[in-house]
Amino acid sequence: MAEIWNGFIRAIELIISLDPEVMEIAGRSLMISVTSALLAWAICMPLASLIHFNRFLGKRALINLIQTFYSVPTVVIGLFVFVLFSRAGPLGGFNIMFTPAVMVVGQTLLITPVLLGLTISALSGVDKSIVDTARSLGASGLQAAFVVVKESRFAVVAAVVMGFGRAISEVGVALMVGGNIKGFTRVITTAISLETSKGDLELSIALGIILIIIALAINLALNRIQQRS
Numbered sequence: 001m002a003e004i005w006n007g008f009i010r011a012i013e014l015i016i017s018l019d020p021e022v023m024e025i026a027g028r029s030l031m032i033s034v035t036s037a038l039l040a041w042a043i044c045m046p047l048a049s050l051i052h053f054n055r056f057l058g059k060r061a062l063i064n065l066i067q068t069f070y071s072v073p074t075v076v077i078g079l080f081v082f083v084l085f086s087r088a089g090p091l092g093g094f095n096i097m098f099t100p101a102v103m104v105v106g107q108t109l110l111i112t113p114v115l116l117g118l119t120i121s122a123l124s125g126v127d128k129s130i131v132d133t134a135r136s137l138g139a140s141g142l143q144a145a146f147v148v149v150k151e152s153r154f155a156v157v158a159a160v161v162m163g164f165g166r167a168i169s170e171v172g173v174a175l176m177v178g179g180n181i182k183g184f185t186r187v188i189t190t191a192i193s194l195e196t197s198k199g200d201l202e203l204s205i206a207l208g209i210i211l212i213i214i215a216l217a218i219n220l221a222l223n224r225i226q227q228r229s
Contacts (some may be wrong), residue, residue: 004013007201014206022203026210029187033168040115041160043108047150048119060121063120074172081106081177098179098188103187106173113165114157118162122155123148158225165218169211 014022051062085091085102096102100118130157134144149156171189180194188207195204 004201005046008203009206010102011205011209014202015134019206022206022210024183025191025207028100028185029168029189030214031043032103032174032187033107033164035104036111037115037160037164039104039108040163042114042157044112044115044119044159045156045167046118048123051143052123053148056223060086063117065115066120070117072110072113074110074170076172076174077106077110077175078173081109085119085177086169096121097177098185100178100185103174103178103185103219103223106177107167107170110170110173111166115159115163116165122152122159125155126151152229154225158222161202161218161225165215168214 009135013149082097083089085097086211087092087097088192096105131144131148133223135145139147169189172191173181174185174187175190175193178187178190180186180190186194188211192204192211195201195207
């Protein structure tokens with residue numbers, strides 16, 4: 001018990017002193033996850049609009065399929081990306097395995113179903129009377145769609161924040177395609193896994209505290225966004 005308590009105290013000291021290794025790992029985690037969330041949003045916003053504003057056979061089934069992928073295991077995505085970008089894979093020529101770039105690709109694939117499904121739900125949640133009012137005022141189909149997107153902006157931002165939260169807390173993709181290379185691809189979750197297995201509780205606890213703080217910030221941001229929406 002004393003060892004755990006001492007590790008906790010030392011972990012607090014590492015955070016307060018802005019330990020270079022702790023800050024480097026945390027900064028890299030934030031960079032990769034933020035980039036993944038923004039990239040996923042850039043993909044999902046037009047795709048969700050295309051699905052929502054058009055009627056086609058199998059639309060309901062497609063949405064159900066997207067929602068099914070909400071809980072896809074991270075190691076499955078990691079395996080898919082590994083096979084895709086390994087030297088023997090179809091995209092191996094890009095030579096980005098075990099780099100932050102391939103980690104961004106993996107996390108983007110991981111959170112895209114979440115962002116896509118939640119964005120479609122956000123667009124569907126806009127009162128239809130708003131569209132009718134826009135149309136009655138002479139708005140074109142594209143202009144009416146823009147109005148719907150504008151009305152759903154807070155819910156869409158909430159979806160992006162949730163996607164970011166899933167990205168920064170995952171470990172499977174980061175470990176399988178990033179390789180957990182010190183000073184290059186090591187992020188919070190992979191560092192916690194490694195340092196705990198080594199018995200270095202100080203660094204593990206420090207990174208765990210930072211991850212909890214980020215999770216708290218995400219929760220507060222979501223609550224704030226939901227209140228505004």
